[in-house]
Amino acid sequence: MKFPLGLGAREWRVSWARAAAAAAGRGAGGGAPAQHRARPRPRPGSRLARGRPLCLSRGGGCRALPSRGPSPGRPGARQLAGPRAMEQTYGEVNQLGGVFVNGRPLPNAIRLRIVELAQLGIRPCDISRQLRVSHGCVSKILARYNETGSILPGAIGGSKPRVTTPNVVKHIRDYKQGDPGIFAWEIRDRLLADGVCDKYNVPSVSSISRILRNKIGSLAQPGPYETGKQPPPQPALPYNHIYQYPYPSPVSPTGAKMGSHHGVPGAAGHVSIPRSWPSAHSVSNILGIRTFMEQTGALAGSEGTTYSPKMEDWASVNRTAFPATSAVNGLDKPALEADIKYTQSASSLSAVGGFLPACAYPASSQHSVYSSPAGGYLAPGPPWPPTQASPLAAPGASLTVHSGDLAAAMTFKHPSREVVDRKPPSPGGKAPDSLSSLHGLPIPASTS
DNA sequence: GGCGTTACGGTTGAC
């Protein structure tokens, strides 16, 4: 991305925003008229109360900007242009010239890089510009990392884990059979008292009533879950299989049993790794991420970096690391499918096999934008800052993060650091489980 | 100028 005529990223951004705002008939960003800026901020909580202008453009945020915006002619950052285009490529360019896929997380490599740079003392604003990721995003990722120790995105999609598991139903039935006059609330209390459920996953009284009505009522025939077989798993990994990293692990070679979750250290505690990054917990493997980024020119942001429109590259980069055997354990069918689907790619990937974590994105959504771990993000423009004077070269830390640096960056978090879950750690929940980190590497917060 | 916060449009996956 080249900023027009000597404009720095910021100036360019502002001017772009201004122009767009003008087009939208309002002020925007730093160029907002005083009355906008001075406007009392509505109480948070009501999004509409913010009174923001309706954004008519597609894409995230309130950008009143044309989606192709700042990067006319930019080879990689193609926009949706119709169904056909959507099939092949999509992605948008933010005001910094970075490429992103609306609604999808940044690639792990970028996330890692953000944390890495932050650990080196680079200011978030500089990271934002360097990686061309919005500062809000940088802030968010760093905040999350500080909170959970994980660089990985949360679990996307899915529903809350069921609380009325077969086991719970069975207990309810037992209670009801033992005391036909029992109230639902009493059942609820007993579920808690007996440890069948905890406060986070105990069914509501109404749920219990529904169970009594629907399942226990027709008690005669056992439900599908009660045929003596092992009940369907409590959604031990109820969320996003895509965030699993079913690499063979020395500890859990099959990847089938992902061990403890949700802050409840399993028998193995840290030893049982719910998920692992590729074998890549080693420093050298982590370093491999960088190696790859360097190879792709991503970190250098070199002009020569070709922006591959093939999303498959990136997807496969992140997936070639684990052999099909590990995916065949039945936990990660989509991942397996993705492996199959994307194995054809990428010659260049051999160098990084085993280095990168499985991509958190389903291959299906990885069309083309993140064609390389960071290359797609670092727009093929001049490195930031344009002067080539890397801010990362500053104090004590070279731009090149050596393995030790990165290892330090990634391990400085105490593995057993207290986790502040944003959500109750229900067994089926998806609370981040940084307790499961290995070598200080964050384990995906999401489960599947 | 930096950064935390939040509305927004979007994606995802279980139900």
Added chain:
DNA sequence: CTGTCAACCGTAACG
């Protein structure tokens, strides 16, 4: 198979 829902995402903008 489709729609709904609730989670998450990153961006842009506000303060």
